[in-house]
Amino acid sequence: MIKLLLxxxxxxxxxxxxxxxxxxxxFGFPFFYWYQIAVVPVGxxxxxxxxxxxxxxxxxxx
Amino acid sequence: xxxxxxxxxxxxLLVLVVVLGFTAARWKAGDMSHIVxxxxxxxxxxxxxxxxLLGGDxxxxxxxxxxPALMFGAGAIGFFAVPYTVMIYPILYLVFPKLWKVAHRHxxxxxxxxxxxxxxxxxxxxxxxxxxxFATMPYIALQLVGMQTVxxxxxxxxxxxxxxxxxxxxxFTYTSGLRAPAMIAIVKDLLIYLTVIVAVIVxxxxxxxxxxxxxxxxxxxxxxxxPPAGSGGAYTGYATLALGSAMALFLYPHAMTGIxxxxxxxxxxxxxxxxxxxSVLLGxxxxxxxxxxxxxxxxxxxxxxxxxxxxxxFAVPALLLNSLPGWFAGIAFAAIAIGAxxxxxxxxIAAANIFTRDICSQFIAKAGHKGEVRVAKLFSIVMVVGxxxxxxxxPNSYAVQLQLLGGMWIIQTxxxxxxxxxxxxxxxxxxxxxxAVGIFSATYLVALNHFTAAIFAFHVLGHTLPSYIALATVVxxxxxxxxxxxxxxxxxxxxxxxxxxxxxxx
Numbered sequence: 001m002i003k004l005l006l007x008x009x010x011x012x013x014x015x016x017x018x019x020x021x022x023x024x025x026x027f028g029f030p031f032f033y034w035y036q037i038a039v040v041p042v043g044x045x046x047x048x049x050x051x052x053x054x055x056x057x058x059x060x061x062x
Numbered sequence: 063x064x065x066x067x068x069x070x071x072x073x074x075l076l077v078l079v080v081v082l083g084f085t086a087a088r089w090k091a092g093d094m095s096h097i098v099x100x101x102x103x104x105x106x107x108x109x110x111x112x113x114x115l116l117g118g119d120x121x122x123x124x125x126x127x128x129x130p131a132l133m134f135g136a137g138a139i140g141f142f143a144v145p146y147t148v149m150i151y152p153i154l155y156l157v158f159p160k161l162w163k164v165a166h167r168h169x170x171x172x173x174x175x176x177x178x179x180x181x182x183x184x185x186x187x188x189x190x191x192x193x194x195x196f197a198t199m200p201y202i203a204l205q206l207v208g209m210q211t212v213x214x215x216x217x218x219x220x221x222x223x224x225x226x227x228x229x230x231x232x233x234f235t236y237t238s239g240l241r242a243p244a245m246i247a248i249v250k251d252l253l254i255y256l257t258v259i260v261a262v263i264v265x266x267x268x269x270x271x272x273x274x275x276x277x278x279x280x281x282x283x284x285x286x287x288x289p290p291a292g293s294g295g296a297y298t299g300y301a302t303l304a305l306g307s308a309m310a311l312f313l314y315p316h317a318m319t320g321i322x323x324x325x326x327x328x329x330x331x332x333x334x335x336x337x338x339x340x341s342v343l344l345g346x347x348x349x350x351x352x353x354x355x356x357x358x359x360x361x362x363x364x365x366x367x368x369x370x371x372x373x374x375x376f377a378v379p380a381l382l383l384n385s386l387p388g389w390f391a392g393i394a395f396a397a398i399a400i401g402a403x404x405x406x407x408x409x410x411i412a413a414a415n416i417f418t419r420d421i422c423s424q425f426i427a428k429a430g431h432k433g434e435v436r437v438a439k440l441f442s443i444v445m446v447v448g449x450x451x452x453x454x455x456x457p458n459s460y461a462v463q464l465q466l467l468g469g470m471w472i473i474q475t476x477x478x479x480x481x482x483x484x485x486x487x488x489x490x491x492x493x494x495x496x497x498a499v500g501i502f503s504a505t506y507l508v509a510l511n512h513f514t515a516a517i518f519a520f521h522v523l524g525h526t527l528p529s530y531i532a533l534a535t536v537v538x539x540x541x542x543x544x545x546x547x548x549x550x551x552x553x554x555x556x557x558x559x560x561x562x563x564x565x566x567x568x
Contacts (some may be wrong), residue, residue: 003156009151009152010149010152013148013304014145014301014304014305016297016300020138020285020288021285022284022285025273025276028272028275028276030284032141037144037342037345039148040338040345041342043148044151044336047151047155047334048335051331055328055331
């Protein structure tokens with residue numbers, strides 16, 4: 001059920017009312033922009049965790 | 063020549079790529095008289111080659127021109143490309159390693175072939191295959207538009223450069239098959255990374271930093287409009303556009319070809335975590351649209367004719383010419399032009415695989431191994447020539463509209479492809495009926511929008527829910543397929559037609 005970790009990727013990417021704001025800004029980027037760019041590595045890390053866990057379970061042959 | 067340094071660098075890089083394209087046939091050499099070699103590179107691509115190939119395949123020249131152009135013209139809504147290209151990867155991770163396994167076990171090289179094996183239903187496979195070819199044709203045409211924009215920006219004359227570029231594309235696709243775009247994709251992706259990294263360091267420095275760039279964007283374009291009471295407004299529009307686009311992406315034949323050419327399901331799973339690097343790139347690239355606003359390229363006299371001819375699509379080329387040294391603009395333009403050739407080649411090959419395996423052999427005439435490759439190679443040329451004719455003969459705006467429709471159509475294959483790797487609950491004919499309802503309703507709603515807008519305002523229980531038409535209609539499609547599957551499984555089950563077994567998917 002480690003695959004459930006993929007669900008938050010959709011939640012954080014689709015939470016439009018949460019991120020449609022200018023503040024707080026970061027390095028001159030309004031929240032709307034830096035938040036969505038930050039979602040990319042967060043999503044990648046979640047996928048990577050799922051991959052590692054499943055890979056360990058599976059052995060290295062698949 | 064208006065921009066001599068840029069033009070020389072641009073042409074040199076393109077010549078290099080053409081040479082690579084023709085030599086690629088000998089790379090990871092295989093028996094090229096077999097369609098799995100020509101059309102899937104022999105399923106031999108490891109993690110890194112697949113990373114470059116899929117990156118080159120999914121993030122196309124059209125994306126690099128159109129997304130910044132949307133930001134430039136419409137503002138924040140154009141940034142949907144970022145959440146969209148985040149959500150494609152969980153979908154890739156969940157669905158496509160299974161599809162790879164069953165395809166490998168049974169020798170399938172296309173999505174429709176899998177459906178024919180799963181449901182024993184060649185009509186369902188035909189519907190899905192034809193949908194793929196129809197969705198792909200305008201997509202190739204738009205790659206040409208992307209290329210045309212940079213060729214035009216360099217001041218090269220008329221349609222001739224475009225015709226030459228695509229004749230060469232057709233030739234190396236014919237000889238090298240999928241190996242050609244795989245090899246070229248490595249060059250293309252490195253150039254694109256270089257371009258975007260340099261652009262997001264150099265240009266903001268000239269414009270006084272990112273804060274100064276965002277300060278020049280009008281408040282109405284900087285954020286999405288807050289929805290009025292009782293409506294999802296721009297919020298549901300944005301979210302459904304991102305989700306629907308994500309669901310559709312890997313159903314495109316070129317995306318599926320890229321996935322099936324991987325050497326193992328592990329390569330696909332790994333890439334689901336590695337490919338998001340391109341999405342960061344795309345996010346930064348989207349902001350180039352805002353940089354073009356801040357730099358004021360639209361009012362500069364030397365770009366007036368370009369904007370007149372290409373509209374907002376000219377924003378990126380104009381900004382690059384204005385802000386970077388000529389030779390570097392040449393590199394950037396080459397990256398975009400090669401970024402058109404890579405996906406165009408894969409699209410032509412993918413459509414050719416479908417035509418060969420799902421149309422020709424099923425409905426016209428069966429061919430042996432050698433005959434199959436001959437049919438596929440010829441059809442790949444038909445696709446490229448068709449796309450060039452498309453661009454030369456009809457206005458570009460039609461290609462954009464057809465691409466919009468193509469996205470609405472291709473998503474209608476989602477229930478059949480994505481659900482079928484998990485379950486055999488559905489009936490093949492029920493999936494076909496769902497597909498038909500989806501295609502018809504999506505086309506009807508886009509027609510109501512005069513073929514220009516992707517979002518339709520649905521009224522549900524007193525609320526207004528603007529939604530990406532593709533997403534709304536694929537939900538309807540899945541409901542029809544599920545509702546019809548229940549009685550059909552009881553009365554006229556087609557489960558005996560399933561040539562796959564549960565172990566094929568694990």
